[in-house]
Amino acid sequence: MLLAPNAQYERWKPADDIMPEECGVFGIFMNDRHYDPAEAAYLGLYALQHRGQESAGIAVTDGKCVKQHKGMGLCSEVFKDNLDKLLGGHIAIGHVRYSTTGESKGENAQPLVISYRGGKLSLAHNGNLINSTTLREKMEEEGTVFQTSLDTEVMANLIAKYSKRGLLNAISAMMKVVKGSYALMIMTQDELVAVRDPLGIRPLALGKLDDNYIVASESCAFDAIDAEFVRDVRPGEIIVVNKDGLKSYQAQSSMETALCVFEYVYFARPDSDIDGISVYRSRENMGTRLAQAFPIDADLVSDVPDSATPAASGYAAESGIPYAKALSKNRYVGRTFIQPSQALRERGVKLKLNAMKRNVHGKRLILIDDSIVRGTTSRKIVEMLRLAGAREVHMLISSPPVICPCFFGIDTPSHDQLIGSKNSVEEIRRIIGADTLHYLSIGDLLKTVEGAGCNFCTGCFDGHYPIDMKRALEETEAVELSGIE
Structure with missing residues (x-):
């Protein structure tokens, strides 16, 4: 089915005559100290630098507090004199960004850290929600205050809204509401959570270093820290890593998947493997x-x-x-x-x-x-x-x-x-x-x-989009957010 885009969805800003980068995400849960998580995240983001050269950030936790540093520029610039301030945790997530939603400015750098009823929640996101504006307006009408123009914050506030039934159920509820693409990294004080959208539009891979689990946008990030590639995160899958190990939950299943084929044409590093x-x-x-x-x-x-x-x-x-x-x-x-x-x-x-x-x-x-x-x-x-x-x-x-x-x-x-x-x-x-x-x-x-x-x-290339955007917005306009739980 050919889905004709509406002009309101089209956006353009001056750039080089190329397809600009997307974003890259990285997360690691350390059960031993083969690496410090912040150092591992730094090396992983360096390997993913091709996916975003606008801003970079790392958030870490030691189980009690969350430390973060982020800023505009390349990893080498952002962390030049600040990486040592992030050492000592057991979980870290990181992000390199090229803005597709949200202005190019420091407060929109990720990871995003918020406080909610369960404590601190840190998020890093690669992708784009096509219904984020409508969701934001609905939540603002309910009294939610936003600090950034990121659709990542929309996801964070939805998870916080549904969190009284536990983090896993909150993420599942969020996935029922948002429409679009996301490879999402979430960090709490004691867990690393990775989520891939039900269509698998953006890539996400799982790796392991001894007893330590890593999730990243591309497998090349594992090579940077001598980790091994385990498998690709499945579309619609939620992976939870904590001191008891790794658990996988299939929150949503899709009859059709739709990985962006341009990953192979241009975006991904040539030494990466994506979906086989x-x-x-x-x-x-x-x-x-x-x-x-x-x-x-x-x-x-x-x-x-x-x-x-x-x-x-x-x-x-x-x-x-x-x-x-x-x-x-x-x-x-x-x-x-x-x-x-x-x-x-x-x-x-x-x-x-x-x-x-x-x-x-x-x-x-x-x-x-x-x-x-x-x-x-x-x-x-x-x-x-x-x-x-x-x-x-x-x-x-x-x-x-x-x-x-x-x-x-x-x-x-x-x-x-x-x-x-x-x-x-x-x-x-x-x-x-x-x-x-x-x-x-x-x-x-x-x-x-073939064989992916x-x-x-x-x-x-052909206007055949995996999501009917007009229908997605109509469904979002009609949904009652309080009834999703």
């Missing part, structure tokens, strides 16, 4: 399928670094055309680079990428990228390669055209900002100036993740 599929192998397979679908007579294959590198490797191996770097990436220019003038904005791409003139001069080049969002960066890259002497530039994209915004935790532009929404492939080719332009089909993309323990959301 290697991210690196899936990307490499994308390049293989591009080579099978679009054979091109060329001198070399290259990539727009870094997420497209495995796809370029796959294309080169399948086609027999040698791989070589066409672009060099400046790794010291982050997504938060300040561009104070129009002249500097125009040069922004050259500050991040530079053509390898000796490699591309006089060559017919196949350039692989993971996606085209607005088209401005692709146009500048093609122009840069031509100025470096490339005879031909053939652009191949390891995903389908992005034609629709995402409402489940990825800050995509609105329809009118997406080049694929209003232009044909041939029109996009002319806009970016490539000799040819080809996209991987949705069918071929899904073949690269879930189905996939492809809404940004």
